[in-house]
Amino acid sequence: MGNKKIKRRNFLKAAGFASLAGAWAAATAGFLSGQRVKAQAVKPTPNSLVAGRWALVIDTRICAEHPECRDCIEACHKWHNVPRFPDKQHEIKWIWKTHFHNAFPYQSHEYDNEDVKKREVIVLCNHCEHPPCVRVCPTQATFKREDGIVMMDMHRCIGCRFCMGACPYGARSFNWLDPRPYIKEPNMAYPTRMKGVVEKCIFCFDKLHEGKLPVCVRACKYGALTFGDLADPHSKVNELLRKHFNIRRKVNLGTGPSVFYII
Structure with a gap:
């Protein structure tokens, strides 16, 4: 009994x-x-941050002065419950570092400044103006918001990985394993994923809704990351882009990346 x-x-x-x-x-x-x-x-609240088109400017010169810094990566992955798989081939990445020549294979040439060519740069989803991932998704699990953020609905993803094949930036990761056992200290304020779904950076749309900047931007203590409205000619991002020489990744593909790099 x-x-x-x-x-x-x-x-x-x-x-x-x-x-x-x-x-x-x-x-x-x-x-x-x-x-x-x-x-x-x-629905945006009076405190929500809104924009015509969100964009991120990364000053690689500042990052180069602090090569050991991973604050933006650690903060992003901790908040979004990104698992740490021991096997590299199962790695999940929302934001990470890679060598300059990997990030910009078409912009590099033999006369580039040696310092620039040796840099590691931060890469992530580029939240393209014309995202190829959105066009190929059969379930609309990935879609583009009016403010330019390319979203990823993990609940609607069926794991076909068409978006991964279409993305020219390698910005999406697939959960080959159940990620939950590999999250040491889960953040209960953000949903965990399950085996068989794709995930990526979403420009911290939830934080923008609360009136806060993306986690990576707030975590950067050196001021290398600037987030703002590309549609506003008076925004800080536009001020930086007018003042400093900058490049974007694989612009020849016509995707219209919203992530800019000051070099």
């Missing part, structure tokens, strides 16, 4: 947790996809 009570209690506990998790997932899915499941959650 006692065993039956314990089993029944465990069953009810599991059922209640599943119900709560299901409701939370549905609400999160609505928030991520912009559907009307939680219409009030996606």
Whole structure:
């Protein structure tokens, strides 16, 4: 009799947790996809940061002065529950460092400044003006918002990986394994993923909704990352772009990247 009570209690506990998790997932899915499941959650508030087209400017000169710094990467991955798989081939990356010649294979030539060619640069999703990933997604799990942010709804992703094949920047990662056991200290304020879905940088749209800048920008103590409205000619990002020579990744493909690099 006692065993039956314990089993029944465990069953009810599991059922209640599943119900709560299901409701939370549905609400999160609505928030991520912009559907009307939680219409009030996606409407900008008086405190929300809004823009015609969000853009990120990365000053590689500042990053080069602090080559050991990984604050933006660590902060982003911690907030977004990015797992750390021991096997490199299963690696999940939202923002990371790579060598200049890998990031800009078409801009490099033999007369480049040697210092520039030796730099490591920060790379991430470029939130393209014309994102090829959006065109190939069969379920609209990836879509572009009016403010230029290219979103990724992990709840709607079916794991076809068409978007990964279409992205010319390698900015998307696929969960070959269940990521949850590889997250040491889960951030309960942000959803974890499951095996078989794609994920990537989403320009911290949730933080913008709260009136805060992206996690990576706030984590950078040296001021190498600047986030702002590319559609506003008086914004800080436009001021930097007018003042300093800058490049973007693989612009010859016509994607229109929203991430700029001052070199």
